[in-house]
Amino acid sequence: MEANKRKEILNIEDLFISFNQYEKGLHRVDINVITNLSVNVMEREIVAIVGSSGSGKSLLAHAVLGLLPKNANVRGRISFRGELLTAKRIGELRGKEICLVPQSVGYLDPLMKVGIQVRHSRDDEETKKRQQQLFDDYALKEGTAELYPFELSGGMARRVLLASALMENPKLIIADEPTPGLDLPLAKKAMADFRDFADKGNGVLLITHDIELALEVADRIAVFYAGTTVEEALVSDFDREETLRHPYTKALWRAFPQHGFRSLDGVQPYVKEMPSGCPFAPRCESVEPACSGEIPLRTVAGGTVRCVRFSDNKGEHGEKGAEENEA
Amino acid sequence: MKLEAKNITFGYKKSKTILNDVNLTITESERVALSAPSGFGKTTFCQILAGYEKPWSGQILLDGKPLPKKGYSPVQMIWQHPERAVDPAIRIGDTLAQCPDLDPAVIKGLGIEKDWYQRFPGELSGGEIQRFCIAAALGKETRFLIADEISTMLDLITQSQIWHFLLSETKKRRIGMAFVSHSSDLTDRIATKIVAMEKE
Numbered sequence: 001m002e003a004n005k006r007k008e009i010l011n012i013e014d015l016f017i018s019f020n021q022y023e024k025g026l027h028r029v030d031i032n033v034i035t036n037l038s039v040n041v042m043e044r045e046i047v048a049i050v051g052s053s054g055s056g057k058s059l060l061a062h063a064v065l066g067l068l069p070k071n072a073n074v075r076g077r078i079s080f081r082g083e084l085l086t087a088k089r090i091g092e093l094r095g096k097e098i099c100l101v102p103q104s105v106g107y108l109d110p111l112m113k114v115g116i117q118v119r120h121s122r123d124d125e126e127t128k129k130r131q132q133q134l135f136d137d138y139a140l141k142e143g144t145a146e147l148y149p150f151e152l153s154g155g156m157a158r159r160v161l162l163a164s165a166l167m168e169n170p171k172l173i174i175a176d177e178p179t180p181g182l183d184l185p186l187a188k189k190a191m192a193d194f195r196d197f198a199d200k201g202n203g204v205l206l207i208t209h210d211i212e213l214a215l216e217v218a219d220r221i222a223v224f225y226a227g228t229t230v231e232e233a234l235v236s237d238f239d240r241e242e243t244l245r246h247p248y249t250k251a252l253w254r255a256f257p258q259h260g261f262r263s264l265d266g267v268q269p270y271v272k273e274m275p276s277g278c279p280f281a282p283r284c285e286s287v288e289p290a291c292s293g294e295i296p297l298r299t300v301a302g303g304t305v306r307c308v309r310f311s312d313n314k315g316e317h318g319e320k321g322a323e324e325n326e327a
Numbered sequence: 328m329k330l331e332a333k334n335i336t337f338g339y340k341k342s343k344t345i346l347n348d349v350n351l352t353i354t355e356s357e358r359v360a361l362s363a364p365s366g367f368g369k370t371t372f373c374q375i376l377a378g379y380e381k382p383w384s385g386q387i388l389l390d391g392k393p394l395p396k397k398g399y400s401p402v403q404m405i406w407q408h409p410e411r412a413v414d415p416a417i418r419i420g421d422t423l424a425q426c427p428d429l430d431p432a433v434i435k436g437l438g439i440e441k442d443w444y445q446r447f448p449g450e451l452s453g454g455e456i457q458r459f460c461i462a463a464a465l466g467k468e469t470r471f472l473i474a475d476e477i478s479t480m481l482d483l484i485t486q487s488q489i490w491h492f493l494l495s496e497t498k499k500r501r502i503g504m505a506f507v508s509h510s511s512d513l514t515d516r517i518a519t520k521i522v523a524m525e526k527e
């Protein structure tokens with residue numbers, strides 16, 4: 001019931017992204033990097049997108065912010081607070097109502113001291129005070145504001161990027177891998193800040209491969225594999241392997257250091273050689289012929305999954321079959 | 328064999344000392360986790376251990392002798408950002424071919440596939456590039472590995488693939504290792520010894 005009262009902040013529906021690339025000479029090809037992606041963020045909610053590197057997570061962030069290069073084709077609907085995001089609208093909102101915490105330190109201007117950079121070149125007392133407060137909160141020592149980006153360690157730069165996003169009062173923060181390089185207390189502090197930020201009625205889209213951290217703060221987890229969402233699960237579903245739905249999520253669960261640290265052979269398929277149907281099929285232990293067909297997203301036990309084992313006529317039976325296979 | 332850091336003092340600016348009189352010994356087959364807060368100088372220390380930075384004072388000794396100045400170093404480093412450790416304008420196979428001391432068994436064990444050689448780094452995922460970097464670091468002469476957060480950019484499955492391989496290889500060849508990781512669960516799985524670095 002409560003969910004109905006909350007408003008939707010971000011809604012991405014059936015997103016496709018492809019790049020038009022030159023192969024040899026004038027021959028051009030379209031490479032599909034994101035297919036059939038749907039995810040939404042409500043008020044007071046942190047939604048984590050987890051997935052392997054190279055699965056298209058950062059592209060998603062860039063698509064929402066309209067930062068994709070010119071050779072990208074985007075199809076699908078992205079709306080922000082019920083309003084369709086057009087290129088013009090994104091330009092107005094970017095950096096104000098929607099803020100990005102970028103993945104790499106390379107997003108800082110190398111020729112500008114970080115203090116003034118975080119203040120977005122404003123120099124009035126109030127802004128300075130807020131910036132100093134944020135730097136103190138993140139244990140950035142006095143004098144950090146006077147440093148250039150190259151003088152910062154990886155973890156310090158990460159904190160500067162976080163402070164920069166929190167400087168404005170955005171409605172939505174998109175955080176692209178905000179924690180690598182941070183030690184555990186700082187990473188947890190960043191996560192707690194996202195939680196606080198969300199609890200004030202805002203939304204956070206947390207893009208990460210660090211599921212363990214995501215599980216601590218997020219409300220929902222969308223699992224990404226090779227450019228598509230294979231499953232959307234509640235955080236509590238990750239308590240046990242059996243409550244997870246997709247074989248990839250299960251494999252991910254088993255790779256946790258505390259759950260056996262089991263690895264899986266093979267790699268994610270290359271974008272130019274994507275199999276039809278489920279992208280995880282080549283590595284899946286319960287693969288069947290139907291896996292190469294079109295697989296719709298289904299709602300199962302409060303989450304969603306894109307797997308043939310959950311097609312209408314199988315349902316719960318499919319789940320049992322998988323357990324037998326694993327045993 | 329042992330790798331020693333003796334009384335290492337270092338800073339990037341004259342006015343600011345980052346590492347002050349740091350000592351560490353790693354013996355063969357040992358896997359030492361370096362633990363310290365963010366911004367402490369772990370990466371800097373790793374670079375000094377592997378010979379990428381010259382300390383102000385103190386020295387790095389391999390069995391009592393300084394690291395060789397020429398040729399393939401027996402102390403090899405694997406970096407946190409694999410995509411920055413390779414030349415983006417050169418096909419990855421050609422980058423790997425520059426390494427004089429490759430071990431074909433390592434390439435096979437890492438699951439590097441033939442058709443990856445023809446791709447540029449931008450066409451490979453972080454986990455795939457990191458496999459090449461590990462192959463380059465695990466030459467036949469390698470005695471010690473310095474691994475600076477090598478799996479933080481990778482998902483759990485890739486992380487466990489890579490660590491399983493590194494564990495079996497270092498055990499087999501009695502390679503010593505110093506590594507940095509912020510994940511305590513991972514450290515518990517891998518380390519034979521944990522060294523906490525602290526300011527005096």
